[in-house]
Amino acid sequence: MKKQNPAKTHRPPKTVPKNDHYQRLGFLYQAAAQLDPNGALSRMYLRNMDVVAKKTVLKLDPSLKRTICKKCHRLQLPGRTASIRIENTSNAKSAENDVLAVSCVCGTLKRYPIGRARDYVLFSDKNEVQDA
Numbered sequence: 001m002k003k004q005n006p007a008k009t010h011r012p013p014k015t016v017p018k019n020d021h022y023q024r025l026g027f028l029y030q031a032a033a034q035l036d037p038n039g040a041l042s043r044m045y046l047r048n049m050d051v052v053a054k055k056t057v058l059k060l061d062p063s064l065k066r067t068i069c070k071k072c073h074r075l076q077l078p079g080r081t082a083s084i085r086i087e088n089t090s091n092a093k094s095a096e097n098d099v100l101a102v103s104c105v106c107g108t109l110k111r112y113p114i115g116r117a118r119d120y121v122l123f124s125d126k127n128e129v130q131d132a
């Protein structure tokens with residue numbers, strides 16, 4: 001039996017699978033960010049990005065995904081196309097029950113519980129720290 005060098009077996013792949021689709025998603029997002037977020041072209045690019053990601057079964061980064069409205073496909077820019085506030089509807093009014101509410105101009109509301117873990121880091125950001 002042939003012995004394998006352990007350093008050779010754990011090498012990362014030289015090419016990224018579905019790289020052309022990732023490049024297309026990146027281009028669509030950057031092109032949409034350059035345009036007017038209320039414009040039809042910007043919204044069409046972001047809708048196209050969403051469709052391509054679903055069709056090719058690619059996972060968008062949560063930090064990128066949270067900047068796009070699911071209903072109208074607008075880029076969520078605070079003060080322009082989205083308003084952000086911290087809600088607390090609990091009776092105790094403790095800081096643990098704080099909710100970050102992002103409402104789009106189309107009326108869609110996204111709510112993120114931020115009070116429980118103030119120092120919460122997205123899984124995609126955790127991987128970057130481990131690699132560095």
Ligand SMILES: [Zn+2]
Nearest residue numbers: 069072104106
């Ligand atoms: Zn919207």
